[in-house]
Amino acid sequence: MIELTREEAEAVVGLHAAHVVIYAKTNGTVLSGSSTKNIEQARALVMATIRFDGKIGFPGGFIDPGETWLEGVNRELREELDVDTSNDHLITDDHYVFSFLDKASGFCLHLYACEVTEEKFVDIERGAHDAEHYGFETLGVCRIPLHTSDKGTGLPSFLQHYFIGYAKEELLRALKHTGILSEEEIELAVKIARESES
Numbered sequence: 158m159i160e161l162t163r164e165e166a167e168a169v170v171g172l173h174a175a176h177v178v179i180y181a182k183t184n185g186t187v188l189s190g191s192s193t194k195n196i197e198q199a200r201a202l203v204m205a206t207i208r209f210d211g212k213i214g215f216p217g218g219f220i221d222p223g224e225t226w227l228e229g230v231n232r233e234l235r236e237e238l239d240v241d242t243s244n245d246h247l248i249t250d251d252h253y254v255f256s257f258l259d260k261a262s263g264f265c266l267h268l269y270a271c272e273v274t275e276e277k278f279v280d281i282e283r284g285a286h287d288a289e290h291y292g293f294e295t296l297g298v299c300r301i302p303l304h305t306s307d308k309g310t311g312l313p314s315f316l317q318h319y320f321i322g323y324a325k326e327e328l329l330r331a332l333k334h335t336g337i338l339s340e341e342e343i344e345l346a347v348k349i350a351r352e353s354e355s
């Protein structure tokens with residue numbers, strides 16, 4: 158991954174794609190262990206998708222010729238999640254996080270992080286099944302567990318899934334950028350995930 162400034166990214170000739178980490182604040186709780194006593198604050202609701210290829214990714218996709226990044230990413234959210242972006246774009250420049258070059262594919266990739274209300278988040282989850290590309294390109298929408306336990310459950314286990322491209326790095330970047338988790342919490346989850354893998 159080669160990080161680019163916004164200006165450098167805008168100058169890249171070739172394929173561009175943009176993906177979004179959609180999240181919401183919540184007071185909700187989540188099970189963090191096998192006992193019903195293991196309950197923790199959910200911290201936030203963060204949305205990932207299960208892709209047609211079996212990998213974990215984020216909603217979004219290629220920017221088509223003639224589209225701006227925002228037109229492209231909002232269209233992809235309509236196709237993949239049935240988010241109504243006909244009048245108002247859900248994703249705006251305010252949600253921009255960063256851009257990078259994926260050396261393996263040569264694509265120029267952009268990440269957005271978009272906070273919505275908990276109600277809107279649930280609305281998007283429910284509506285995803287009606288999306289044009291649901292069942293074809295997108296096989297599911299899920300919430301990412303954010304707690305970290307020394308047994309490796311929660312975020313450390315989730316990090317061991319197979320992610321598309323740099324989606325795992327994007328997740329960590331978004332968690333840090335939004336302040337959903339502290340740097341220490343992220344580092345701990347990554348460390349436990351790495352130890353469990355080997």
Ligand code: GTP
Binds near residue numbers: 218262266324327
């Ligand atoms: P089509 O409509 O079938 O063209 O797919 P799409 O436009 O929805 O594209 P997709 O979401 O698959 O993203 C385009 C490319 O970006 C993929 O081929 C992957 O290499 C990469 N990619 C897909 N999802 C993610 C993601 O969440 N993060 C990152 N970094 N890359 C991704």
Ligand code: MN
């Ligand atoms: Mn049960």
Ligand code: MN
Binds near residue numbers: 217218219237
């Ligand atoms: Mn798509």
Ligand code: MN
Binds near residue numbers: 216217219233
């Ligand atoms: Mn896509």
Ligand code: MN
Binds near residue numbers: 218219233
């Ligand atoms: Mn597409």
Ligand code: MN
Binds near residue numbers: 236
């Ligand atoms: Mn498509």
